[in-house]
Amino acid sequence: MTALVPIPPLTGPAPATARGELAALVALASPLVVANLLQMAVYAVDVVFVARLGTVELAAATLGVYLYSVMMWALVGLVGAAAPVIAAELGRRRHAVREVRRSFRMSLWLAVLGALPFLVVLAQGETLLRLAGQDPVVAARTGAFLDILLFAMIPSIAAAAMRVTAAALGRPGWATAVTALALGVNLLGNWLLVFGHWGFPALGLEGSAIASVITSTAMLLAYVVILVTDRRIRRFRLFGNWWRTEWSRLLEIVRIGVPIALTMTFEGALFSSAGFLMGLFGVTEVGAHAIALQIAAVAFQIPFGIAQAATIRVGMAYGALDRAWMARAGWVALALGIGCMVVTAALLWLLPRLFISVYIDVDAPANARLVALTLQYLTIAAMFQLFDGGQAVAAGVLRGLQDTRVPMLIALFGYWVVGFGTALALGFWADWQGVGIWVGLAAGLFAVSLLLIWRWHRRDALGLTPDALADAKLLAISQAAAIDAR
Known part of the structure; x- marks a missing residue:
């Protein structure tokens, strides 16, 4: 039998203010x-x-x-x-x-x-x-x-x-x-x-x-x-x-993890499919799409890291049965993630040629059309930065509540019904071509972001947060059973 080793809390007591939570989140996310x-x-x-x-x-x-x-x-x-x-x-x-x-x-x-x-x-x-x-x-x-x-x-x-x-x-x-x-x-x-x-x-x-x-x-x-x-x-x-x-623990991780895996697959497949659609318009469109998407992907790493940290912060509050801490941790993470994307959106809007120049010579006459298309796509990317940050962090805070199945369904609907459907409609039927594809990507991100943030806002009404008294009793019973079993 493995001896139990008492350990002090890794993060101390729950921060009593939003500022304290922000400091803890930044230390973890950076x-x-x-x-x-x-x-x-x-x-x-x-x-x-x-x-x-x-x-x-x-x-x-x-x-x-x-x-x-x-x-x-x-x-x-x-x-x-x-x-x-x-x-x-x-x-x-x-x-x-x-x-x-x-x-x-x-x-x-x-x-x-x-x-x-x-x-x-x-x-x-x-x-x-x-x-x-x-x-x-x-x-x-x-x-x-x-x-x-x-x-x-x-x-x-x-x-x-x-x-x-x-x-x-x-x-x-x-x-x-x-x-x-x-x-x-x-x-x-x-x-x-x-x-x-x-x-x-x-x-x-x-x-x-x-x-x-x-x-x-x-x-x-x-x-x-x-x-x-x-x-x-x-x-x-x-x-x-x-x-x-530990089959029960393995199944618990699978229960939470399979929807996360599918959510990531739905999002990645949407952007990959957009690349294939671009190929129907021409090689230059594919190149412009690849450059713009790479720049947007680099910017996305900021809210993605914040989302990873938010999962841990909200998860600790969830385990502590502290609803006030859950709310504070989640809203602070959303504010930080969206706030960071405001900055990246402004940079993409104001300095697009600077970012494009990392990949190609923007002054070369041979690249004129490639640069023009990439600028169009980056303009849309600047707009959907807020939605991208919002959906990433909202998914992260909901994972902290171990809520992954419905967010997976939201991702499926938002990315593939709203996003892909809009891309097809505007790219081909409206003949907006590459711009229509990118507007479709933005529409999908907007839909997922809006629905996930709404779900986080309604977390108590939807029964996503624990009832402290009931959960404490269940926890005590399960721990006593585990000790007896050992």
């Missing part, structure tokens, strides 16, 4: 935002190196990474459900060591078990692309690329589970440090293996895939060392009894 931005740089490294190999290799890598990323982010959402569960356990505080360890252990099990079927799919990458009508040469190169890249899946998902656990335990700074390490490893790995420096073989596209596997493994090992040695985290002995099953 390292996560930086880590998200660094992760974008990690992805960019692969593109920079592979692009020099030629059009076929770049196309193969792009298609391969798309298939891999859709599956990986779904699994990240799945294991990320451990964050609100752990946060709630910390909010309750009693027996937190044992309960946190259970949640962490089952999130790691889920990382492995959930990845296995996806590995089988990725191993059939060439066949899937041939069935989708892709060029046979590109499909063959993509298959070779994925045959190596699939080995990065389990380390990446396991590292994601460790990252959210470290953040929930009050150590978000490690996410920044590990992602910075990943950036350095990926840069070095691509430099050595793609073009063959310092005596290493020039492996081209396969070298980039190997570099990704090495990078994901390095991240996993770094997090293992951190979780074992960090003074605050090691008290939880997270790897203790790693073989022991």
Whole structure:
């Protein structure tokens, strides 16, 4: 029997003011935002190196990474459900060591078990692309690329589970440090293996895939060392009894996590589908869409990091059965997320050519039409920054309440009925082309943001917040039963 280790609260008492909550949220969110931005740089490294190999290799890598990323982010959402569960356990505080360890252990099990079927799919990458009508040469190169890249899946998902656990335990700074390490490893790995420096073989596209596997493994090992040695985290002995099953906890994480995974898939698929629709208008439209979307994606990392922190803050309040703290944590997070996006929207509105110049020469005559289209799309992107920030943080605060199923349905309706429907109507029937597609994206984000914020506002009436007295009795009964069972 594992002894219970009493621990002090990781964050102290609930902040009594909005200012205090804001300070706690910023302290938690800032390292996560930086880590998200660094992760974008990690992805960019692969593109920079592979692009020099030629059009076929770049196309193969792009298609391969798309298939891999859709599956990986779904699994990240799945294991990320451990964050609100752990946060709630910390909010309750009693027996937190044992309960946190259970949640962490089952999130790691889920990382492995959930990845296995996806590995089988990725191993059939060439066949899937041939069935989708892709060029046979590109499909063959993509298959070779994925045959190596699939080995990065389990380390990446396991590292994601460790990252959210470290953040929930009050150590978000490690996410920044590990992602910075990943950036350095990926840069070095691509430099050595793609073009063959310092005596290493020039492996081209396969070298980039190997570099990704090495990078994901390095991240996993770094997090293992951190979780074992960090003074605050090691008290939880997270790897203790790693073989022991906790099926009820696994099912709880699956119950919360599957809707999160599907929500992320719905959103990602909408933006990917927009790229395919752009291809019907021309190559220049696709290029402009890609540049504008990349700029918007970088800006999105700010509210995404705030949303990750908000899940933990609201989750702790949820576990503590403190409705006032829940409300304060949620509204402060929404205000901060939307406020940050006001700033990014203003920057995109005022300085669009500056951001575009990072990717292409805006003064070159040959790029005139590309620049003009990108400016149009960025104007719309500036408008939907507020909606994007709102939906991201609103989803995060609702996850803190362990409310994920209805938000998933909202995402399905908002992105695919409102968003995709508007894109089709304006892009093709109204003949607005690329502008219509982007207005459709904005419409989808607006609908999801509005509905999620409404749901958060009505959380008490909808029964999303706990009844403190009833839940306290149930908690006491369940804990007593757990102790007797042990």
